Amino acid sequence: MTHKLKTLISSDELKCPKCGHPHIWKKYETINALEKMDMKKKLLKNEIFQFTCEKCAFKAPLTYNSLYTDPKKNLMIYMAPVMETEVDEKLNELNSLQKGGTKRLVDNINDLKEKIMIADNHLDDRVIELLKIAYIGRIKKEMEDDNMQDILFDYNGGQLWFLLFFEKKGIGRMPLDLEHYRQIERQYRMGILDQSRDDFMKVDLEWAGKVMFRR
Ligand SMILES: [Zn+2]
Structure with a gap:
């Protein structure tokens, strides 16, 4: 039984690391692929977890703690660029929410995308x-x-x-x-x-x- 974790997006402020221009940072804390198919597509096309400065056009991957879940595939992938106490606590919480299924930990966007594509092809x-x-x-x-x-x-x-x-x-x-x-x-x-x-x-x-x- 997969726990229904809903898509959760929060906002934060982020200054461009190159020119300092302030941005509103849309943080995808949880992405439920079943609920938000378009979000999954954007993720695979590098449109999410990507920083683009509207002022100086600086581009860089934006990696932060985020959960990707696909209840239909019984799949949860947690992306954490750095392992810290906060991440451990979050993983423990998710573990108690759902027993079984495929649970993975990645530290970058390419690995996250790869895991999603492997699952899409019904491979292990x-x-x-x-x-x-x-x-x-x-x-x-x-x-x-x-x-x-x-x-x-x-x-x-x-x-x-x-x-x-x-x-x-x-x-x-x-x-x-x-x-x-x-x-x-x-x-x-x-x-x-x-x-x-x-x-x-x-x-x-x-x-x-x-x-x-x-x-
Ligand atoms: Zn900039």
């Missing part, structure tokens, strides 16, 4: 992170003279892929093989269960490493 982000490790192993040669800064799931229609962000070479794309996904899912089933709990979990490459290289 835990398997996706494991698959990333397998795919990174394939591109060892490319990494010899470059640094990979990020790897993110992305899709368009039925086409799934990983976006690879290299320091020098820029953005690359690797098609995601669903057969490989299923194989990873089977192979690490026990390890995945072992590293999962009914709480807000940070599921990233570090988490996947614990599953893949556990003794």
Whole structure:
């Protein structure tokens, strides 16, 4: 049973970090995707959690504590740029509101968007992170003279892929093989269960490493 957490938006003042121009900051404290489909679309298009100065045109991601919930998918994702006591308390509160379901913790907007897109494709982000490790192993040669800064799931229609962000070479794309996904899912089933709990979990490459290289 999913608790009905309603969309909540508050206002605050925010000065442009570049020119100091004052702004009204619309803070999306809770986004309920089922209730506000348009808000979800805006989030995925980078129209939310983005600061744009009307005076000097300065743009920057605006990351702050925010809950994304999709009751239909039994999904809650909490974005907290910094782990602090306040966040712990909030997560405890949400935990007691809802037992079960998928609960995730992220610290930036790209990861939040990625989790939403993975869920939209009915995939398991835990398997996706494991698959990333397998795919990174394939591109060892490319990494010899470059640094990979990020790897993110992305899709368009039925086409799934990983976006690879290299320091020098820029953005690359690797098609995601669903057969490989299923194989990873089977192979690490026990390890995945072992590293999962009914709480807000940070599921990233570090988490996947614990599953893949556990003794
Ligand atoms: Zn400005």
